[in-house]
Amino acid sequence: MTFTISDFLARLPLFGEYPVPFMQMWIGGKPDFRVVDPENPLKCIQEKICALCGVKLGEFCFIGGPLSKQNRLFGDPPRCMR
Helix, strand or coil: CCCCCCHHHCCCCEECCEECCCCEEEECCEEEEEEECCCHHHHHHHHCECCCCCCECCCCEECCCHHHHHHCCCCCCCEECC
16 A cells, blocks of 8 residues: 655655654564654753754644643643644
8 A cells, every 4th residue: 555645754664665654662663553662752842843853843732632631730741733
């Protein structure tokens, strides 16, 4: 099956034909899609970069839904709204 990679993901490294998100842990030269690199969530927050594509965030980004806002608990790092 062939698919088209979105422009904002085209800059990411590929593993086979799949783009590897910025947050993924690389082990032995290969991405482990089960593991998040523990250094990247903090880097995303401090440097205001997207956890998915690794690009500097603009004015609009996604950090959680209404329940996250209400409880002031955000389990995921910020992401672009593309």
